Amino acid sequence: MVKKSKPVAASGHSACQDRSERTRQRLIEVAVEVFAELGYEAASTRTIVERAQANLVSIPYYFGSKKGLYHAVAEYIASNIAERFRPAREHAREGLLKPGLTHDEILRMFTELIVEYAHLMLGVESPSSWGQFIYREQFDPTEAFEIIYAKFLPAFELGFEYVSRLTKKPADASETRIQFLAILSMVKFARIDQSSVLRTMGWKSFGKEEIRIVENMLRNNLHKLFARSA
């Protein structure tokens, strides 16, 4: 019952690791799309290897099992998104450290952070399959959820801190957290409810114009929710 060898995640020393690594990478990239499109159960390994032009056993060979491939995909996506989001996140974090910030300055930084996140999740630069995969995992959480959640946690904490500063309520209060999550939902709903949103809005797909409309909505709502006027 014990695996004889452990070729998984081959860290070969020879130069032939090149072709190997390419196959591995191709499998992951194809698997992202297939898993995102069909979900874990419905996605068959045969479909994946067919699209990746690899052999059926290359999945257990490289990833141990179908589930192993799934986890590798989760890791791949979470790392990529976290990496892309890092500049905006660190900028926002450092911005908070400055002394004597006005309410408006905080709101402006927070708005930019949220809008950046929106572009990341809805924009064309990152494949739509990434978001789909994550939302699927959020809906039907498996072990992969832990991988993803861990990478997103720092951004969450930052968001709580911003909302806390804007509302003058503790960062760990229920109101603060639920408020931030609600704001996030306004960013993501276009992806999650894709079919009903496209239909209701009369859109064919998510292009630049559509994202602009969502962005406007976000800026508008953030201003109304947090602007110091009342």
Add this chain to the structure above:
Amino acid sequence: MVKKSKPVAASGHSACQDRSERTRQRLIEVAVEVFAELGYEAASTRTIVERAQANLVSIPYYFGSKKGLYHAVAEYIASNIAERFRPAREHAREGLLKPGLTHDEILRMFTELIVEYAHLMLGVESPSSWGQFIYREQFDPTEAFEIIYAKFLPAFELGFEYVSRLTKKPADASETRIQFLAILSMVKFARIDQSSVLRTMGWKSFGKEEIRIVENMLRNNLHKLFARSA
């Protein structure tokens, strides 16, 4: 290849239609839960008939096929929700007809409509599986999506009308529609992102207290978004 008879949706004339109807009903009610919990693919007919204490053949017998059962479930859920929501919806519709409505009155009615919807989708009175089923279908639309969408459309139109009255913008404008959908997303996100929300909030499940917190957030945000103060 042709079905010999058509016992589907048996409209028997004998008195034994009673037990038959009960079996049918039980199958649907169980299927709602199983489909909601596992999704279409992962839900096996064996699981369903086992929980419903019915025979394996009863599914093709009563519903033609597994897919037929699935559609029956969609119809069942959509009808039930639409029915429960009808009082609030008609009240809100009639309220809009009154002449000389003030902005605050419209906002109050709209808030009550949204809060009612929140209770319907998040509350304990309607099984959580209903919402799960719908969100699943929204994420991976099949033919069942049409059934559900059609039943929800009137409520959507009403929502657009309210937002339109509150923002003084056309009911069919992109801004109006996306704004309403964003508000809806703030209602539903707790269910859709259930795992990450429960975790982030430190909640174990959705009880009365949790729903109250979401309701407060909604009332607060709707007020900030639409109150006439600026």
Add this chain to the structure above:
DNA sequence: TCTAAGAAATCATACGCTTGATTTAATTGT
């Protein structure tokens, strides 16, 4: 430089299992 040994990667095939659907036989109520 050339070539043969050995490891790494890929392949075709087959196995055990589960699925939805079908068929055959027993049971029920009238």
Add this chain to the structure above:
DNA sequence: ACAATTAAATCAAGCGTATGATTTCTTAGA
């Protein structure tokens, strides 16, 4: 006794995985 319904057995198809053979590449000895 008879038609309708249920239970049990069976079917074909699809799934992930295991296995042994084959190809491809790296490397070392002459």
